[in-house]
Amino acid sequence: MDKKQKSILKNELKNEKEKFKNEFNEFKKFAFKGNILDLSIGVIIGTAFAKIVSSFSNDIIMPFISLITNNINFNNMFIALDGVKYETIESAKIAGASILYYGNFLTTITDFLLTALCIFIAIRQINKFSFKKKNETEKKEEETTKECPYCKTRIHLDASRCPNCTSELNK
Numbered sequence: 001m002d003k004k005q006k007s008i009l010k011n012e013l014k015n016e017k018e019k020f021k022n023e024f025n026e027f028k029k030f031a032f033k034g035n036i037l038d039l040s041i042g043v044i045i046g047t048a049f050a051k052i053v054s055s056f057s058n059d060i061i062m063p064f065i066s067l068i069t070n071n072i073n074f075n076n077m078f079i080a081l082d083g084v085k086y087e088t089i090e091s092a093k094i095a096g097a098s099i100l101y102y103g104n105f106l107t108t109i110t111d112f113l114l115t116a117l118c119i120f121i122a123i124r125q126i127n128k129f130s131f132k133k134k135n136e137t138e139k140k141e142e143e144t145t146k147e148c149p150y151c152k153t154r155i156h157l158d159a160s161r162c163p164n165c166t167s168e169l170n171k
Contacts, residue, residue, distance in 0.1 A: 050111075053118065057111045065110075077103025 030036065066072055078089055079100040086092035092099050145154045151165040161168055 049118075050115065053115045054111050057114055058107060061110060061114070062107060074103040074107050077101075077106070 062074055066074065076089060078092065079102065080086050080092045080095075081098040081100060082095075084092075084095070084097065086095065086097065089099065089101075144157060146157050146159075147153070148155050148162040148165065148167065148169065150167040151162060153162065153164045155162055155164075155169075159169060
């Protein structure tokens with residue numbers, strides 16, 4: 001290889017290295033932006049919350065429902081699709097039967113409903129808090145502004161002209 005080819009190869013390698021470095025920096029900016037980190041934290045907390053709701057449903061709610069329904073154990077509710085009546089899920093599995101676990105499905109629906117209820121309550125409380133803050137901000141704004149009688153935009157109380165329609169205002 002002569003000097004010219006080495007120089008060209010060296011420049012191409014340098015350019016590729018610079019491109020990779022720029023793309024890596026762009027990826028770093030994206031990956032460590034506040035929104036991405038917030039989303040990952042939200043997913044982690046959501047997963048932990050789902051486990052809590054699942055435990056609440058399985059360990060607290062379902063036993064009460066079982067008590068109300070004459071000790072029906074929802075975890076053992078199933079239908080063997082081969083038409084044979086099995087006493088337990090394990091015996092159906094040993095026999096190799098296809099099984100429809102509708103008891104587990106009912107438990108999962110209960111988990112979902114409890115999760116939806118918790119989220120509804122949390123969002124309702126957040127919205128109440130946000131609405132109060134918004135009203136307080138609007139009240140503060142109203143104290144320092146008035147409405148232009150011509151174009152109906154909000155302007156400062158001390159304004160002698162409307163910045164929107166340029167009408168002269170009476171004080």
